[in-house]
Amino acid sequence: xxxxxxxIGIGQTRHAAKRDDLSIxxxxxxxxxxxxxxxxxxxxxxxxxxxxxxxxxxxGVMMPELYLADALGAVGKPMLRVHTAxxxxxxxxVVAAHLIQSGIHERVLTVAFEKQSESDAMWALSPKYxxxxxLVAGAGGFFAxxxxxxxxxxxxxLEVGMxxxxxxxxxxLKNPNAHLHMADISMDKVKASPMLWDPIRYLETCPSSDGxxxxxxxxxxxxxxxxxxxxxxxxxxxxxEPGMFAGRDQINPQAGRDCAKDLYAQAGITxxxxxxxxxxxxxxxxWFEPMWMENLGFAELDTGWKMVADGATSMxxxxxxxxxxGVLSTNPIGASGMIRFAEAAMQVRGQAGEHQxxxxxxxxxxxxGGASQFFAMWCVSSEAG
Amino acid sequence: MSxxxxxxEAPVRLEFTVEAGRALTRFLSSIVxxxxxxxxxxxxxxxxxxxxxxxxxxGVPMSEDVTVADTxxxxxxxxxxxxxxxxxxxxxxVYGAIVLDGADLPILHLVQGIPANEVRMGLRVKAEWTxxxxxxASLEAIRWFTPSGEPDAPFDAYKExx
Amino acid sequence: xxxxxxxxxxxxxxxxxxxxDVEMLVPVITEALRAANLKKKEIGFTVSGSCxxxxxxxxxxxxxxxxxxxxxxxEESHVEMDGAFALYEAWVRLQHGDIDTALIYAFGxxxxxxxxxxxxxxxDPYVMAPLWPDSxxxxxxxxxxxxxxxxxxxxxxxxxxxxxRRSKKPxxxxxxxxxxxxxxxxxxxxxxxxxxxxxxxPDSDGVAAMVLVAGDRAKKLTSRPAWIRGIDHRxxxxxxxxxxLTKSVSTALAAEKAGALGKSFDVAEIxxxxxxxxxxxxxxxxxxxxxxxxxxxxxxVGNPYIVAGLDRIGEAxxxxxxGSAKSAVAHATSGPCxxxxxxxxxxxx
Ligand SMILES: [Zn+2]
Numbered sequence: 001x002x003x004x005x006x007x008i009g010i011g012q013t014r015h016a017a018k019r020d021d022l023s024i025x026x027x028x029x030x031x032x033x034x035x036x037x038x039x040x041x042x043x044x045x046x047x048x049x050x051x052x053x054x055x056x057x058x059x060g061v062m063m064p065e066l067y068l069a070d071a072l073g074a075v076g077k078p079m080l081r082v083h084t085a086x087x088x089x090x091x092x093x094v095v096a097a098h099l100i101q102s103g104i105h106e107r108v109l110t111v112a113f114e115k116q117s118e119s120d121a122m123w124a125l126s127p128k129y130x131x132x133x134x135l136v137a138g139a140g141g142f143f144a145x146x147x148x149x150x151x152x153x154x155x156x157x158l159e160v161g162m163x164x165x166x167x168x169x170x171x172x173l174k175n176p177n178a179h180l181h182m183a184d185i186s187m188d189k190v191k192a193s194p195m196l197w198d199p200i201r202y203l204e205t206c207p208s209s210d211g212x213x214x215x216x217x218x219x220x221x222x223x224x225x226x227x228x229x230x231x232x233x234x235x236x237x238x239x240x241e242p243g244m245f246a247g248r249d250q251i252n253p254q255a256g257r258d259c260a261k262d263l264y265a266q267a268g269i270t271x272x273x274x275x276x277x278x279x280x281x282x283x284x285x286x287w288f289e290p291m292w293m294e295n296l297g298f299a300e301l302d303t304g305w306k307m308v309a310d311g312a313t314s315m316x317x318x319x320x321x322x323x324x325x326g327v328l329s330t331n332p333i334g335a336s337g338m339i340r341f342a343e344a345a346m347q348v349r350g351q352a353g354e355h356q357x358x359x360x361x362x363x364x365x366x367x368x369g370g371a372s373q374f375f376a377m378w379c380v381s382s383e384a385g
Numbered sequence: 386m387s388x389x390x391x392x393x394e395a396p397v398r399l400e401f402t403v404e405a406g407r408a409l410t411r412f413l414s415s416i417v418x419x420x421x422x423x424x425x426x427x428x429x430x431x432x433x434x435x436x437x438x439x440x441x442x443x444g445v446p447m448s449e450d451v452t453v454a455d456t457x458x459x460x461x462x463x464x465x466x467x468x469x470x471x472x473x474x475x476x477x478x479v480y481g482a483i484v485l486d487g488a489d490l491p492i493l494h495l496v497q498g499i500p501a502n503e504v505r506m507g508l509r510v511k512a513e514w515t516x517x518x519x520x521x522a523s524l525e526a527i528r529w530f531t532p533s534g535e536p537d538a539p540f541d542a543y544k545e546x547x
Numbered sequence: 548x549x550x551x552x553x554x555x556x557x558x559x560x561x562x563x564x565x566x567x568d569v570e571m572l573v574p575v576i577t578e579a580l581r582a583a584n585l586k587k588k589e590i591g592f593t594v595s596g597s598c599x600x601x602x603x604x605x606x607x608x609x610x611x612x613x614x615x616x617x618x619x620x621x622e623e624s625h626v627e628m629d630g631a632f633a634l635y636e637a638w639v640r641l642q643h644g645d646i647d648t649a650l651i652y653a654f655g656x657x658x659x660x661x662x663x664x665x666x667x668x669x670x671d672p673y674v675m676a677p678l679w680p681d682s683x684x685x686x687x688x689x690x691x692x693x694x695x696x697x698x699x700x701x702x703x704x705x706x707x708x709x710x711x712r713r714s715k716k717p718x719x720x721x722x723x724x725x726x727x728x729x730x731x732x733x734x735x736x737x738x739x740x741x742x743x744x745x746x747x748x749p750d751s752d753g754v755a756a757m758v759l760v761a762g763d764r765a766k767k768l769t770s771r772p773a774w775i776r777g778i779d780h781r782x783x784x785x786x787x788x789x790x791x792l793t794k795s796v797s798t799a800l801a802a803e804k805a806g807a808l809g810k811s812f813d814v815a816e817i818x819x820x821x822x823x824x825x826x827x828x829x830x831x832x833x834x835x836x837x838x839x840x841x842x843x844x845x846x847x848v849g850n851p852y853i854v855a856g857l858d859r860i861g862e863a864x865x866x867x868x869x870g871s872a873k874s875a876v877a878h879a880t881s882g883p884c885x886x887x888x889x890x891x892x893x894x895x896x
Contacts, residue, residue, distance in 0.1 A: 002643040020391040023673060055605035056627065060397050061676070062600040062668040063627055066882040069782045070789075076800060079782040079887065080636065083599075083627040085606060091624060095636060102642035103548075124605055130403050131413060131523050144463035145482055149547035152461075152506055152540070198464030198477070198501075240593075240623035242441035242612055246431035246489035247545050255620035370609050374623075395677040397668055401603035401660040406567025437613065438570045444587060444616020446573055 009039025043073025052092025086369025089337025172325025337367025591646025630857030715844025
């Protein structure tokens with residue numbers, strides 16, 4: 001994986017349903033300035049900018065990096081725009097890490113965003129396109145049949161999805177940047193919420209958020225000059241498989257398993273459940289937490305739900321998952337993957353505040369997209385390794 | 386002092402003319418004749434419906450047309466209770482993944498003719514075709530699928546499609 | 548930096564494509580792999596460039612994956628940019644040293660919609676886009692600024708167009724243009740003054756694929772790899788009012804960082820969708836008088852959005868592959884009035 005790479009600055013906007021106090025440019029700049037402040041730097045110190053977001057139709061701006069060059073201090077610098085569907089926040093950070101690991105740059109600013117209030121994401125995801133009947137109602141409609149398959153295959157009790165929904169919302173109460181702060185969340189409340197895409201209930205789904213996330217990645221020598229403790233990138237990996245093919249395992253896609261395997265090999269991890277202290281995983285619908293526990297090698301096939309049922313993934317469990325509140329509490333789609341990566345880094349830097357997992361040394365960030373077919377992951381540690 | 390402007394409306398209207406492509410054109414021109422045409426991959430021998438130009442796993446062109454049945458097995462499904470732009474069905478409605486007999490990949494389509502709460506994995510279904518005179522060159526040529534009355538398929542028969 | 552070479556390139560540029568994206572891509576990717584003497588499974592990294600707005604649908608790159616057959620799962624990325632930037636991402640990835648091979652592809656169909664209008668949605672959404680200045684109109688403003696500043700003449704612009712049309716013998720499906728002298732072109736009416744039809748690239752459909760190989764393996768696979776001796780890209784401000792449109796400072800900066808300045812080249816492939824932009828880029832690259840410019844005909848004879856930049860680099864590499872050039876510089880651009888530019892220096896050794 002080349003030269004060492006560290007996270008020396010992290011910034012997030014306050015995520016909300018509607019940030020009408022900020023333009024799109026204002027939103028990304030807000031996150032970028034916070035990351036720069038954390039890194040003790042200004043735009044002048046940055047060598048290159050890598051930006052990611054989900055489909056351009058979400059905001060109605062084609063290739064918005066062109067318009068955002070000014071706001072992100074990218075003028076006169078290299079600027080790249082990544083788009084890998086829902087995994088984009090993660091894969092954008094991976095491309096930025098590559099610019100450091102390859103020895104090309106010293107300090108790279110990476111940013112991901114979505115401003116869902118300025119568009120209709122449901123329309124953008126399910127447009128009336130010729131030759132195709134408009135059946136699938138947004139992402140929830142697409143993933144609901146897969147959730148049903150998982151429930152059938154693993155014989156998981158119905159409560160598991162609701163438990164994840166409650167856990168992540170309780171965690172979000174400890175995260176000031178989270179979009180949803182539902183102090184009165186409970187199993188009963190989730191159960192009583194409307195069944196939108198049966199078997200997925202309203203409170204088992206992610207919200208639509210405006211938000212941005214930014215990180216400053218640095219070489220080893222640049223990290224040594226940073227004012228705060230860095231998070232060291234111990235591995236990055238991306239994997240892709242076709243979204244529809246005969247005999248595909250949609251519940252436990254091989255691309256995700258391969259991606260995790262590659263990641264652990266880079267980080268020298270042989271027992272992920274034991275060696276990883278905290279995981280920030282892309283869970284837009286609550287049932288994806290148990291599914292990804294299996295896919296990431298934390299649980300045997302069809303037993304991921306037991307980790308949830310046993311409380312292993314809660315703040316006090318042996319593998320806390322999404323102490324930030326996760327995508328279920330905050331979902332600026334294009335940024336959601338990068339928020340996972342950033343929150344993982346915040347944990348090993350000890351800067352997660354109230355949702356800090358004590359003594360976290362090794363953490364992973366995870367994102368996926370498309371028909372569970374694009375995966376991006378990284379592993380960060382308090383130790384350079 | 387007037388209220389600050391927080392939002393402007395800036396409508397975008399763009400028109401596109403989309404090419405169906407050769408493989409999909411083959412499918413669309415058959416479906417108006419009440420035939421469902423897929424293609425078989427020369428390498429992995431899987432049959433893809435609707436016909437597509439290239440095998441998604443092998444990356445090679447598929448040229449052998451295969452007509453599959455208009456009956457199949459519902460592998461998994463979703464009951465939609467949420468309205469969205471462009472949707473034409475009355476809520477709640479069921480759509481699901483249906484593996485047509487002779488095909489190796491499910492298509493997504495509506496399931497009707499059965500109360501939503503009685504729909505189940507493994508249900509055997511049959512296409513209900515629109516009348517020929519109003520049949521579009523689209524999967525909408527099939528209005529929806531309804532129970533065929535056959536016994537449910539066992540889990541093992543369709544689990545590889547989940 | 549690790550030595551990386553373009554070992555093969557294939558493209559198909561047409562005035563209007565039949566078939567879907569995958570049907571266009573498969574033969575071109577197959578040809579690029581064949582020419583590189585590599586099998587699909589031997590590719591370490593795959594990266595593509597495409598643009599949702601061009602085809603009016605989200606996730607256009609997802610269906611296109613059928614063209615590579617991403618199974619077993621592959622290491623893959625995608626940029627919502629010209630394929631030239633996908634090439635840059637692949638070049639960066641190969642620097643790590645753990646893999647040696649990369650496949651790059653790009654697809655774009657400018658005839659699906661009215662591309663000059665589609666490109667208006669690329670502008671600042673609050674103050675510029677609502678006015679719908681189209682891409683040709685903005686380029687005309689730039690041409691006017693250059694004419695007024697004396698940095699080019701209408702005759703020079705016509706000479707660029709005349710040369711482009713002479714350079715390229717149209718293949719099957721390509722645009723066809725009458726060969727005309729610059730003087731005759733100047734007699735034609737303005738379409739968006741001061742631009743005439745021949746000053747503006749046509750809307751084309753196209754695909755391109757390229758294979759990169761690092762180190763000694765490149766020499767083993769093909770007899771004449773085109774080595775990437777420098778590659779860099781830079782962006783400038785978006786708001787046209789804060790830029791000097793008569794200069795391309797980002798091209799000059801990228802050229803400096805890529806080591807292109809002060810060098811002599813046999814061939815230059817410049818991505819200029821408008822004739823005056825070629826003149827501007829030529830100056831920014833500091834090209835000597837004897838360099839052969841756009842032997843492929845350039846964007847003025849075939850300009851599939853998203854593909855045309857990668858196509859310039861591929862066409863430059865082709866000249867090294869076939870032995871007709873020892874060195875080349877290639878350029879790709881993105882954004883209104885040359886906002887973002889990439890420069891790539893290629894050499895036979
Ligand atoms: Zn096949």
